[in-house]
């Protein structure tokens with residue numbers, strides 16, 4: 001029998017995340033958004049409470065949570081602030097290649113420090129020349145004795161301006177495309193790393209996003225994850241794991257938009273009665289509730305699939321795509337229900353729309369998710 005009830009442990013994780021989100025994140029969300037401020041004190045508190053490094057197994061000092069447990073936490077955090085959540089969960093994205101591709105010795109060396117102390121890591125795949133076509137990346141890894149020399153540029157890197165560790169994807173030969181890609185662990189203070197400015201973004205403004213240039217950065221071969229040519233698979237398997245929590249992040253934004261809109265509709269009057277009594281508004285709220293439920297259920301289904309040991313490419317693509325498209329539509333409907341006030345920064349819903357937009361773009365744009373979905377689907381009919 002399928003059972004949607006949460007265990008007592010899951011309820012307490014959800015409760016922990018909810019309290020943190022409502023007491024620490026929510027009160028600062030509007031100001032950080034307005035100022036584009038990266039609230040590192042909040043990220044440190046999240047680390048202290050065990051709300052970062054969620055995917056790192058307990059043997060390295062991490063929380064070692066299932067993907068479903070991660071999703072429960074991420075939805076609660078995103079309800080308060082999508083941008084802060086992006087920065088809090090970026091370590092999961094950056095450390096996943098190590099979990100998937102490293103030797104036991106490499107795992108001990110690179111994962112344990114993240115659990116012993118607060119540090120940020122960044123996942124460096126996207127380049128100025130293109131993100132969707134990851135196999136076409138151009139950052140070069142040239143073998144030189146026991147080292148590789150990295151040269152190239154990565155862009156839109158979450159937490160890049162603050163990270164003390166990078167997982168980097170480079171190619172030994174661009175003409176080999178996917179077969180030439182290699183993954184590396186690179187400390188943030190390696191000579192030749194040049195950090196660009198913090199980008200000024202539409203949403204997720206409490207998160208930090210930057211360019212990282214590798215100017216002949218020397219990386220010992222011992223910091224390579226897996227073999228030459230295995231980097232592309234590590235990157236894709238990483239995204240298979242981390243896309244589902246992005247579905248949860250989008251669900252949290254959508255739930256917040258629905259809650260704000262429903263409450264407002266009960267207070268705001270037009271034509272002598274609360275707007276909640278107009279059927280047009282009721283239908284909008286019903287559609288929003290449907291989208292939130294569908295987003296959450298698909299996200300949980302994808303998490304359940306991965307937690308059973310399956311790769312979950314199809315389910316996670318569907319979940320991320322539906323949840324992020326839903327978040328944008330629900331946030332848009334929430335603004336409509338707020339009318340003119342919804343367009344004003346004094347009210348919380350316009351931020352939700354700006355934050356929802358990113359969930360359609362990062363960790364694989366939704367066009368790419370649909371390509372992946374179709375490919376996985378058609379395989380079943382071939």
Ligand SMILES: Cc1cc2nc3c(=O)[nH]c(=O)nc-3n(C[C@H](O)[C@H](O)[C@H](O)COP(=O)(O)OP(=O)(O)OC[C@H]3O[C@@H](n4cnc5c(N)ncnc54)[C@H](O)[C@@H]3O)c2cc1C
Nearest residue numbers: 123124125126130131132156157158361362363364365367
């Ligand atoms: C705030 C933010 C944070 C990010 N954080 C990170 C990070 O930490 N690490 C990292 O590596 N990257 C990160 N990214 C990058 C993100 O993953 C990419 O932006 C995304 O993968 C899309 O790549 P692109 O921007 O180069 O768009 P492009 O690949 O240039 O695509 C442009 C448009 O064309 C569409 N398109 C492309 N190819 C096809 C196709 N074959 N068929 C149909 N449509 C297509 C895309 O879907 C998109 O709509 C972040 C991005 C942002 C905005």
